[in-house]
Amino acid sequence: MTDSWATFGADLHLDLTAGRGLRAGLTEALREAARSGRLAPGTRLPSSRSLAADLGVARNTVAEAYAELVAEGWLTARQGSGTRVAERARPRRPGAPAPVRRPVRRGPAYSLVPGSPDLGAFPRAAWLSAARRALTDAPNDAFGYAEEARGRIELREALAGYLTRARGVYADPGRIVLCAGFLHGLTLLAGVLRARKVREVAVEGYGLHFHRDLLTRAGLRTRPLGVDGEGARTGELTAGPGAVLLTPAHQFPTGAALAPARRAAVVDWARSTGGLVLEDDYDGEFRYDQQAVGALQGLDPERVVYLGTASKSLAPGLRIGWMVVPPGMVDEVLAVKGATDWTSSALEQLTLAAFITSGAYDRHVRGMRLRYRRRRDDLVAAVGDRVAVSGIAAGLHAVLDLPGGTERSVVQSAAWQDLAVHGLSAFRHPQAELAPRDALVVGYGTPSDSAWSPTLAALAAALP
Numbered sequence: 002m003t004d005s006w007a008t009f010g011a012d013l014h015l016d017l018t019a020g021r022g023l024r025a026g027l028t029e030a031l032r033e034a035a036r037s038g039r040l041a042p043g044t045r046l047p048s049s050r051s052l053a054a055d056l057g058v059a060r061n062t063v064a065e066a067y068a069e070l071v072a073e074g075w076l077t078a079r080q081g082s083g084t085r086v087a088e089r090a091r092p093r094r095p096g097a098p099a100p101v102r103r104p105v106r107r108g109p110a111y112s113l114v115p116g117s118p119d120l121g122a123f124p125r126a127a128w129l130s131a132a133r134r135a136l137t138d139a140p141n142d143a144f145g146y147a148e149e150a151r152g153r154i155e156l157r158e159a160l161a162g163y164l165t166r167a168r169g170v171y172a173d174p175g176r177i178v179l180c181a182g183f184l185h186g187l188t189l190l191a192g193v194l195r196a197r198k199v200r201e202v203a204v205e206g207y208g209l210h211f212h213r214d215l216l217t218r219a220g221l222r223t224r225p226l227g228v229d230g231e232g233a234r235t236g237e238l239t240a241g242p243g244a245v246l247l248t249p250a251h252q253f254p255t256g257a258a259l260a261p262a263r264r265a266a267v268v269d270w271a272r273s274t275g276g277l278v279l280e281d282d283y284d285g286e287f288r289y290d291q292q293a294v295g296a297l298q299g300l301d302p303e304r305v306v307y308l309g310t311a312s313k314s315l316a317p318g319l320r321i322g323w324m325v326v327p328p329g330m331v332d333e334v335l336a337v338k339g340a341t342d343w344t345s346s347a348l349e350q351l352t353l354a355a356f357i358t359s360g361a362y363d364r365h366v367r368g369m370r371l372r373y374r375r376r377r378d379d380l381v382a383a384v385g386d387r388v389a390v391s392g393i394a395a396g397l398h399a400v401l402d403l404p405g406g407t408e409r410s411v412v413q414s415a416a417w418q419d420l421a422v423h424g425l426s427a428f429r430h431p432q433a434e435l436a437p438r439d440a441l442v443v444g445y446g447t448p449s450d451s452a453w454s455p456t457l458a459a460l461a462a463a464l465p
């Protein structure tokens with residue numbers, strides 16, 4: 002093991018003046034030092050305080066760079082043995098060609114990062130029998146280039162029945178367009194909005210930055226709405242944006258359900274301005290305290306585009322999503338999507354169709370609902386006496402409110418417990434006017450069953 006940190010800054014030629022943010026520059030410099038072997042695996046790094054003093058930067062800058070590299074697997078952080086270069090971060094031999102594949106990264110041992118279902122609970126056997134049935138029954142044309150750009154009719158018919166029954170969506174197969182997950186659907190809709198000369202989309206002040214980035218890359222400005230205990234503040238909508246992107250059933254990430262008056266207000270806004278509502282129903286099947294509230298699209302199928310995905314109910318790796326679009330918009334969506342469906346596999350679509358029509362989808366969702374509900378109950382039992390667990394009892398994540406000013410240090414102390422977890426501020430739109438709030442967004446769906454108890458213990462140990 003190398004313990005050479007006394008000359009750390011000088012030896013590593015950390016260059017923080019390359020025109021990037023200090024934190025980003027330091028993170029990249031350390032990552033490159035670990036990748037190239039200048040920092041050998043096992044090397045103990047200086048404390049954030051002494052490296053900060055060495056480099057003349059704020060201690061938080063160093064602490065955040067360390068936390069990021071721990072999350073990526075380049076460094077490890079353990080109480081008592083400090084922050085070290087991970088054993089897996091093996092250097093390249095001098096002169097050896099750069100590896101083509103990205104380095105294997107060991108992430109933290111535990112993760113409560115939201116966004117993933119329990120991948121260990123994927124219904125392999127039921128999926129396999131649906132796949133066998135789909136393959137046996139598939140007509141020959143399923144193996145060719147798909148001529149129907151909306152996607153396979155078998156899946157669109159199965160979804161139309163399911164969405165009407167389970168989510169109160171007005172859905173007929175002719176208005177369903179299949180896509181490779183929500184992100185692909187949003188990409189297609191961004192193209193439609195641009196073709197309509199829309200310049201701005203209202204979004205929730207807390208949300209996923211990669212959804213906002215996708216809109217920005219498509220040439221659309223995003224305008225944040227406030228978010229509170231009743232969901233997005235739809236009263237802030239003006240005539241400016243041509244569309245609004247919402248998570249009405251379960252605001253991501255704050256966990257509020259959009260209040261009935263606000264649901265009505267957003268539909269009124271769409272009618273009076275000609276705007277479009279994009280409804281992201283990513284986890285609408287999972288409600289634990291009462292019957293799930295039906296989709297907003299049911300209030301006005303002419304003004305609301307409904308977007309669903311298999312990413313939470315089954316697995317994100319499937320890359321299957323669906324949109325129910327107003328009748329007059331189907332051709333516009335297909336103009337962007339292209340003349341054939343080349344984005345998702347016909348066999349996966351047929352398998353999902355067989356999975357739904359056989360009743361296996363309902364059974365799986367019911368089983369997962371119980372599992373996630375238990376997880377949420379465990380979470381409340383483990384930490385509810387120390388922090389407030391907010392958001393409705395739904396979905397795969399909850400928000401833990403923290404004492405003011407402690408979010409960053411709790412995320413850091415979670416890293417010390419080998420636990421990856423995100424603070425609420427990571428989801429904040431940079432221009433959002435939101436009251437300061439320190440919180441953790443805890444994805445209790447993410448761990449496998451076997452990892453659940455130690456993950457919860459690591460979280461409890463990280464809390465103030």
Ligand SMILES: Cc1ncc(COP(=O)(O)O)c(C=O)c1O
Nearest residue numbers: 116182183184253283310312317
């Ligand atoms: C708010 C939200 N919308 C949608 C999705 C689903 O995205 P996709 O279908 O592209 O996997 C996620 C998944 O993390 C999400 O958190």
